[in-house]
Amino acid sequence: MAFEQELEKRSGSKCEICSAQEGLSVSEVPHAPKTGPDACIYVCSKCLGQFEDLQNLDLKHFYCLQDSMWSEHAPVQVMAYRLLHSLRSDAFAQGLLDQLYLDEDSLKWADLRLVKVGTKIGKVKIINNNNNELTENLLFVGAESVEQEIAS
Ligand SMILES: [Zn+2]
Numbered sequence: 555m556a557f558e559q560e561l562e563k564r565s566g567s568k569c570e571i572c573s574a575q576e577g578l579s580v581s582e583v584p585h586a587p588k589t590g591p592d593a594c595i596y597v598c599s600k601c602l603g604q605f606e607d608l609q610n611l612d613l614k615h616f617y618c619l620q621d622s623m624w625s626e627h628a629p630v631q632v633m634a635y636r637l638l639h640s641l642r643s644d645a646f647a648q649g650l651l652d653q654l655y656l657d658e659d660s661l662k663w664a665d666l667r668l669v670k671v672g673t674k675i676g677k678v679k680i681i682n683n684n685n686n687e688l689t690e691n692l693l694f695v696g697a698e699s700v701e702q703e704i705a706s
Contacts, residue, residue, distance in 0.1 A: 557580075557590050557591045557594070558580050558596075560591045561580055561591055561594060561595075561596040562578075562596060564591065564596070564627065565578075565596040568596075569596065569597050569598035569600075569601055570595045570596050570597060570622060570625060570627070570630045570633075571595070571597055571598075571601045571616075571618060571619070571622050571630070571633065571634070571637075572598060572600070572601055572615065572616075572618040572622065573618065573621070573622070574598035574600060574601075575598075576598065576599075577598045577599035577600070578596055578597065578598055578599075579596070579597065579599070579602065580594050580595075580596060581594060581595055581596075581597050581602055581605065582594050583595060583629045583632050583633050583663075584666075585663060585666045586629065586632075586663060587659060587662075587663055591629075592628065592629065593629060594629055595627075595629045595630050595633055600615065601615075604616075604637075605633075608636065608637070608640040609640065611637065611640055611641055613641055613644055613647070616637055616638075616641060616647070617646070619634050619637060619638060619647075619650055620650055622634055623635075623638070623650060623653075623654050628656075628657075628659075628660045628663070631654070631656050631660055631664075632656070632660055632663050632664040634654065635651070635654055635656060635660075635661075635664040636664055638650050638651040638654065639651060639664075
């Protein structure tokens with residue numbers, strides 16, 4: 555990926571979520587309004603694995619969000635928001651979520667949630683806060699919930 559070096563530099567060669575220094579790779583934050591580095595985060599394999607199942611996050615691992623949620627970079631903020639949102643039954647996570655400030659565009663991006671998915675790369679229906687529906691053919695790692703499969 556051409557912009558991997560840019561992300562490496564932006565992150566200081568650390569996971570932008572938990573600061574781990576090993577197993578780093580570029581991950582696209584789903585439904586980004588932009589492309590390239592502005593759509594991606596640089597993360598470790600542990601975090602990346604967690605993103606694939608937001609319903610079963612390792613809460614302890616994500617205490618690191620108390621630092622990383624203050625990142626100045628929108629994709630990191632958006633991912634922090636989605637993770638904290640998934641963890642919000644925990645009072646600590648809810649407390650962080652209450653403090654997290656996202657600008658309007660980032661909040662719109664962060665709030666897109668997945669309601670249906672076929673396969674991992676397939677047609678999905680997503681609904682934003684205003685109940686506007688958008689249909690995309692994308693891999694939605696980091697979407698909030700996967701409710702049912704679309705019969706194709
Ligand atoms: Zn990490």
